[in-house]
Amino acid sequence: MKKTIRYLVITICGILLLTILCFVGAYYPALKKIWKLKNEAEQIVQAGSSQDFTRLRTSIVYDDGGEILFTYSGAEDVYYATSEEIPQMLKDAFLVMEDRDFYHHSGVDLMAVMRSAIANYDAGTIVQGASTITQQLAKNIYLTQEVEWDRKIKEAFMARALEKKYTKDQILEYYLNNIYFGNGYYGVAAASWGYFGKDVSRLTEGECIFLAAIPNNPSQYDPILHEDACVERALRIVGALYQNQMISNIQYLVYTTTEDANPFVTEFTPERFSAHTAKTTGESYIYTYVTDCAVEYLMESRGFSFQNNFINEEDESRYRDAYEAAYNESLQMLYSGGYRIHTSINQRAQALLQKNVDAVLRTYDAEYDAYAKEVEQLVEGAVVLSNPYSTAASAGLSIHLEEENPLQAAAVTVDNETGYVVAIVGGRNEIQSGYGFNRAYQSYRQPGSSIKPLNVYGPYLNEGHSTKELVYDLYNANGPRNAGDSYGGQITLREAIVKSKNTIAWQIYRYLTPEVGMSYLLRMGFERVYMDASYTSAALGGFTYGVSTEEMAEGFCTFLNEGKYRKATCVTSITYSVGGSEEEEEIAGDPREGLFVYSKTASAQMVDMMLDVIEIGTGKSAKLTAHPAGGKTGTTNGNKDHWFVGFTQYYTTSVWTGYEYPMTIPVHDRNLSCMIWKNYMEELHSDLPPKNFDQIVDLAAVENDQLDNQKDLWLLMEQEKEHEVGEPDLADIWDNDLPMEEGVSGEDQNAENFGGDADATTVGSDTNATTTGGDADAGFTGGDGNAAGTTMGGDTNATTVGGDVPSPGNTGGFGGWQDVDQDAGYTGTDADAGYTSSDADAGYTSSDADANFSE
Secondary structure, three states, X not given: OHHHHHHHHHHHHHHHHHHHHHHHHHOHHHHHHHHHHHXXXXXXXXXXXXXXXXXXXXXXXXXXXXXXXXEOOOHHHOOOOOOOOOOHHHHHHHHHHHOOOHHHOOOOOHHHHHHHHHHHHHHOOOOOOXXXXXXXXXXXXXXXXXXXXXXXXXXXXXXHHHHHHOOHHHHHHHHHOOOEOOOOOEOHHHHHHHHHOOOHHHOOHHHHHHHHOOOOOOOOOOOOOOHHHHHHHHHHHHHHHHHOOOOOHHHHHHHHOOOOOOOOOOOOOOOOOOOOOOOXXXXXXXXXXXXHXXXXXXXXXXXXXXXXXXXOXXXXXXXXXXXXXXXXXXXXXXHHEOEEEEEOOOHHHHHHHHHHHHHHHHHHHHHHHHHHHHHHOOOOOOOOOOOOOOHHHHOOOOOOOOOOOOEEEEEEEEEOOOOOEEEEEOOOOOEOOOOOOOHHHHOOEOOHHHHHHHHHHHHHHHOOOOOXXXXXXXXXXXXXXXXXXXXOEEEEHHHHHHOOOHHHHHHHXXXXXXXXHHHHHHHOOOOOOHHHOOOHHHHHOOOOXXXXXXXXXXXXXXXXXXXXXXXXXXXXXXXXXXXXXOOEEEOOOOOOOOEEOXXXXXXXXXXXXXXXXXXXXXXXXXXXXXXXXXXXXXEOHHHOXXXXXXXXXXXXXXXXEEEOOOOOOOOOOOOHHHHHHHHHHHHHOOOOOOOOOHHHHHHHHHHHHHOOOOOOOOOOXXXXXXXXXXXXXXXXXXXXXXXOOOOOOOOOOOOOXXXXXXXXXEOOOOOOOOEOOOOOOOOEOOOOOOOOOOEOOOOOOOOEOOOOOOOOOOOOOOOOOOOOOXXXXXXXXXXXXXXXXXXXXXXXXXXOOOOOOOO
């Protein structure tokens, strides 16, 4: 019996030994790696000192020339609080939420790991973490460059080593001085001064709890932007403190039964911003943009996958939660990691862009205020209104410059060669404290016609169409109207974009399908458009949320890069010192993914057509003195947004102008964004030699000749689709992309709508003209007096593009390209006339000499 038992014991031991040897043999490389990580972790902790936790490592931001733009933190910026200075309530609030067994574990809480595993398994996702305060401290200080699984293993070994080297009170003190509280405040001392204007030792119990609510997610619980959410989390902390008998029943009732919106704070004064925050909004625009670009650079280098297309709102919500968590973790790394952030920001370009934005807006303010005072003098006891073109204002009531909602602007400049942002302005430059909201990339507005090259014409050309292709400009009852209610019949694709014809853009978008048109925007990273993939209103810039100025700049820059998209950013590289030495190592290469969105041919054709937009089209007021340029204007319904996105061979600049809370811009004789763009680009290019677009234009011409020009777009207008639920009624959309420049479309007495001479109703010129008319009593784009022709008539009784009396149809039908009189332009009559014009030197659909055109 004994022999049998001994035999069984030996057999079992042999099997166990064999199993262990097999396990070790199979996993020897992994075990060896873990042993190496353990040794490295212990060596780092042993080589360190308390100074690792009492002084943040400064991260420095450089401009494109290597000059320092600003620093995120430095010894002179950092407040530090000792354990004795930190109130016990503040410590308890963190302990109860982050690590309630802090004083009972040795760095790693195995029970917490098991609880976390069970909770995450039951939820089917990660809902609970298991890192102790000691592990979080190790990660924040020592492990900012590690990949995920290596970091977690090393983090655990470091936590054990830290527990052996420092006391629990020291570790908690270091932790509270090295966590991020949002808005540039690192550590409890800086946050106390920033949010409450006093030393941390003087915080009330309620302020301690309120402060402890922020670091879990500094953006979600930002007490300035999301005070309600911060209060809600603070109440959860109160509940946890009460359940763990860390506060009394009376204390619990004080915070949970009051009717106060914020029962924790009696004096919340977030005006005292730390040295991290810029003193003016102009400086803050750079600060906020660089910070976001740097954080996303770190996120991508650490494996975060960015997304801008979602199945539904729930899918988007899940992504936003994951994004915020990764963002906050990388933001903390940025503030304390001792990085060197190299950017493409050009300080000269930045100063010029801010100067010209401010100058145009100041000019507008003066004109607006003067108009307000003039109207105010007309009515006694006037009512104050913010919009001088509202019904009440037109009835004679006064208006007033809206001080709380001033006209704003945003602009972004991208270097065409590199695709990097060199200047970004998010609004007026005003002296104020606080977070500088950067409208250039954080605000989304309706783009109007400026979107058409990206989601309509670019995709259409990408399918092999030609700029010479004939399209049919005719109003349809279920479609949009053209600005000025003017329609030209058969025209070329080039003329459609030059005149910004809404009818053509809508037809093409339906032909492509909205899903196809939207796919181009999604491939170029447009973030807030995925929900509009079935709406034809997007052809005219009608989106649920809109687009950003930054997105528009990077989209147009894609055409200048032969159709290859590059994500707009200003961070060119991020480096860090190796082992505290002077040697630097780059975190990762350029994380931007370039992909071809448009073909080289389509891009050349698009650039070529947009050159005409500035040369003879709606963007004529943006024409530069010496440098060839192209672009596209955009003016939304109700004149609430002005856009101009334009380019030279050097730079692409996108400009938006509008009110923070959308309302009509009471300017109808010019596009303010065109003014900003022109003034700025003139100065920016003042020391650069002109570069033409000959190669691009030649390529476009060759390709156009080779394309099958029989692919004319004659869409069946009668085959109407029912509008999608929630889509605007396109019949009511007037994408008012008009040429806003003094002298354009005439400004004669009694003209109703951009008319020319007296009594003209629409884009007219001479007396009594009705629509793009010429002389008296002309019907439609008529020429001489009493012309009976209905479309583009010439002399008396001419019917269509006629020449001499009584030509019923000489020189072609709709929109022909034949000349009639000497030196006439297309479909012209008198000498030197332009398109569909009559008098000498007239522009499009105009009649008086030297007139331009209206679309």
